[in-house]
Amino acid sequence: MxxxxxxxxxxxxxxxxxxxxxxxxxxxxxxxxxxxxxxxxxxxxxxxxxxxxxxxxxxxxxxxxxxxxxxxxxxxxxxxxxxxxAEARNPKTGDELLPNTLADLFFASDNEDEYDFGLVCAWYLSQNVYDPPRTWEAVEQKVAEQKVGELLKMTNNTLYGQMDDWMGYMGLLWGHALERKRILVPDPTIYLKRNLRYLFQKSDEKVLAREFIDRLAKKCPIFETGHFRETIEANIGRRQPNYLSNSTAFALLRLQNEGYIELKRESDADLMILPKANNQIDDSSRISHITYKG
CATH class of the missing domain: 1.10.10.10 (Winged helix-like DNA-binding domain superfamily/Winged helix DNA-binding domain)
Known part of the structure; x- marks a missing residue:
């Protein structure tokens, strides 16, 4: 369980x-x-x-x-x-790092108990950040449309509430009020922001965008190329080659706007595509490298 x-x-x-x-x-x-x-x-x-x-x-x-x-x-x-x-057990840092600690434990390759939770997280992050299934009713409908009911087993409102609580705590989604309802958004910005110092070796390090995604998937396999996301995409349809999901793209663009990273496009380098609203692609959507600004 x-x-x-x-x-x-x-x-x-x-x-x-x-x-x-x-x-x-x-x-x-x-x-x-x-x-x-x-x-x-x-x-x-x-x-x-x-x-x-x-x-x-x-x-x-x-x-x-x-x-x-x-x-x-x-x-x-x-x-x-x-x-x-040691950081997780340090009284000065352990509480602040607990969302990271739990994410690492939940999504570890040997944790069979949380396999279904990993699939649910990967599925929700694969949805359109600009028009996501934002309520239990919408989630229920989208699960049926994408024919992943047997895979996810999201069968009731209680499971949806647990998804909201845990993904929100780990920084994988956020919610706001609309017409007296809590509306969810699959946005992993907070998770990524908290983990940048683990995904880069030092400030001003520049890595290929593809390498960054591989590092991210290794740390948290609910993201692109991770085994949870691969399972989900095998059931709902693969992304186009070199494209990120727009929830990951949205988070990276937010982090650039906030000054944590810089997204660059260099000639003669493999490009990754960051789709925006309505899957629009412009010059800023094509990147080859990501630099950590510290």
């Missing part, structure tokens, strides 16, 4: 548990103590199941490898996984 199918497992609960453990002595705590801190007795008394939200969130934290448990003779301790990066 993935976080999509566990409605009690939402980002804020993962974050509450992780933030506490970041600052706990030895980054560990007895399970019983942690449960009462995160979900106090006064909030759960007289309930048929004392702490279902805490229990479900903790299970998912174990499954993805964010936390581990150590059994002692008289008690169980919950511990931040020591195999996470």
């Amino acid at each position: 993935s976080v999509l199918k566990e409605p009690f497992a939402i980002p804020s609960r993962f974050r509450g548990i992780y933030r506490y453990l970041l600052h706990a002595k030895g980054q560990r705590e007895k399970r019983e103590v942690l449960a009462k801190i995160i979900s106090p007795d006064e909030l759960v008394k007289d309930k048929p199941s004392p702490r279902p939200m805490f229990d479900a969130s903790l299970r998912e934290c174990f499954k993805c490898g964010l936390l581990i448990k150590e059994e002692n003779e008289d008690y169980t301790e919950i511990v931040i996984n020591p195999n996470l990066s």
Whole structure:
């Protein structure tokens, strides 16, 4: 079961548990103590199941490898996984980096539990950023049109809500209000912005656009050429050669406008195409290199 199918497992609960453990002595705590801190007795008394939200969130934290448990003779301790990066375990940076940490864990090649979530993320990022399926009803219709119902298993509004929560937390989409409804946009700008320093070796490094996309897919395989995206495109139709999806293109153009990167076109170099609204292509849509401005 993935976080999509566990409605009690939402980002804020993962974050509450992780933030506490970041600052706990030895980054560990007895399970019983942690449960009462995160979900106090006064909030759960007289309930048929004392702490279902805490229990479900903790299970998912174990499954993805964010936390581990150590059994002692008289008690169980919950511990931040020591195999996470030093930055992820640092009390000064761990909370800020948690969206990255979870994305890395969720989409790791050996995490079969989150395979369906990876497919859903890859599918949503493959949609038209300028006219996406923006509500549950629209998502349901688009899934049917593209005949990916069996693949995605997006069967109800709860799964859609989990997609919204988790993709939003990781910076893969954002939402806004329109006519009293929350409207979604598949825009990975925040995810890319947060990861530029991992995708480039130094400031002012210039790489081929194709190499940048390969690095991105290796880090997060829901993007172009990654195995989740390849599976989705095999079912909904391949992109044209050398074209990026317009959600990735939109994010790169935003990052250039904000001064984080520079998109360049150089002669005698392979070009990648960044389609804009209505798939329009102009001179700024053809790039060969990306430079990290730091």
